[in-house]
Amino acid sequence: MARTVKGPDARRERWKGHREQRRAEFVEATIAAVAKKGPDVGMEDVAAEAGVSKPVLYRHFTDKSDLYLAVGQRATELLMDRMGPALAADGPIRARIERIVDAYLSVIEENPNLYRFVVKGSFVDRPVEKDVVQEDKNLIATTLARILGDYLRAFDMDSGGAEPWAHALVGMVQNAGDWWLDRQTMSRENLSDYLATIIWHAIDGLLRSAGVQADPAKPLTPLRLVD
Amino acid sequence: MARTVKGPDARRERWKGHREQRRAEFVEATIAAVAKKGPDVGMEDVAAEAGVSKPVLYRHFTDKSDLYLAVGQRATELLMDRMGPALAADGPIRARIERIVDAYLSVIEENPNLYRFVVKGSFVDRPVEKDVVQEDKNLIATTLARILGDYLRAFDMDSGGAEPWAHALVGMVQNAGDWWLDRQTMSRENLSDYLATIIWHAIDGLLRSAGVQADPAKPLTPLRLVD
DNA sequence: CGGTAAGTGTTACTTGAGGTAACGGTTACT
DNA sequence: AGTAACCGTTACCTCAAGTAACACTTACCG
Incomplete structure (x- = not known):
């Protein structure tokens, strides 16, 4: 029992870094999509650019502005x-x-x-x-x-x-x-x-x-x- | 016949000034709507503010950006x-x-x-x-x-x-x-x-x-x- | 090993705002 | 009387944002 006191479950930690990396990946995809299809890309375009479908995007970003915000932060x-x-x-x-x-x-x-x-x-x-x-x-x-x-x-x-x-x-x-x-x-x-x-x-x-x-x-x- | 040569039809001219005035009226309504409902008003809001329904707006402005452009020009x-x-x-x-x-x-x-x-x-x-x-x-x-x-x-x-x-x-x-x-x-x-x-x-x-x-x-x- | 927490991904849907179709009424020039 | 230009409506279409529901994978946990 002594060790469960600290962290509730290691499974939660396992992905910590991974999520960050994934977000960064999508940010890059957005930048690429913008370069390709002009500044008014849609979420579908971004997802496609990342080789993925929309819902995946929405697991990492709450909405469009969240994604764009991340792009802004990257900039x-x-x-x-x-x-x-x-x-x-x-x-x-x-x-x-x-x-x-x-x-x-x-x-x-x-x-x-x-x-x-x-x-x-x-x-x-x-x-x-x-x-x-x-x-x-x-x-x-x-x-x-x-x-x-x-x-x-x-x-x-x-x-x-x-x-x-x-x-x-x-x-x-x-x-x-x-x-x-x-x-x-x-x-x-x-x-x-x-x-x-x-x-x-x-x-x-x-x-x-x-x-x-x-x-x-x-x-x-x-x-x-x-x- | 001699006088019909000049203008194709006076009925076309009759409204010339009126249309201008109407556009201006909608521009004012937009400004009012913005003041009231914040900067992200929709066409419906603007129309309502002008006491009119959407299609009327679209008779005077081809689309949203046309309206906003007019607002910009007013500014x-x-x-x-x-x-x-x-x-x-x-x-x-x-x-x-x-x-x-x-x-x-x-x-x-x-x-x-x-x-x-x-x-x-x-x-x-x-x-x-x-x-x-x-x-x-x-x-x-x-x-x-x-x-x-x-x-x-x-x-x-x-x-x-x-x-x-x-x-x-x-x-x-x-x-x-x-x-x-x-x-x-x-x-x-x-x-x-x-x-x-x-x-x-x-x-x-x-x-x-x-x-x-x-x-x-x-x-x-x-x-x-x-x- | 069975259970489960986190993540991967899909297709198919709902929602909302922009924009349109189709219809009918009014005015006043011809 | 006919018609060109407007006034105005309700009901619809469309398209992108965002969601629901479902199925599969990995690896920690006991």
């Missing part, structure tokens, strides 16, 4: 794998900005279909449910707001604007990225450079207006030149 | 009525920027439900069809790009960045607006000011980097101080 992973390091890395400001921007652009460049599927329409059913895209944007914006706020406070400046700033930056990069993804009229490097320039100038101007002189080639450390 | 009108003048007006740069931004924010502030319905999900059916939101953003961005490009050329600067700049600005204001609309943690004035400041600094930095000194309180006219 989030892809994005964060590259954005995370870029956001965390330190270094010369200007280069740091460009790296973050370029990390984002590289992800959407490599997964345009997935990106469009997740971001643009498609997520047919989700009234007020979880919106992965919104969450990602908020996550990134929050991180940026923290970074910006820290610096502003370090310079003894009002940090109240950090949040709108952060959301503005996120929207800026996203929309420019959308535009670029549709009509690719310039290289990614070029766009990263343009965007980083805009952002750097905006930051520089903000600091200047508070009497701070920053060097784009140096890490952003408090260094007040004017008082 | 575009509301937006452009205010953005147009702001974009066209001349004046001190900094103030001009702020006016444009504030025009946008005022519209979404006054029609939050309509805004969310049109922009966020909901437009359930429209695979690759007309996307009103995208069109509006492109229209505004194109206008901005023209303005920016003209100025850059006037200063003998490279105007190749005008387009990405424009799209970046549009995304910036939109996303900051979204954020603000959800959690209204600051006044509209305040946000307009923040955003205008960012934009002004970015422009100023761009000009500086080309050796041009601009005065935010003056209209943006070519005036090279450094060469």
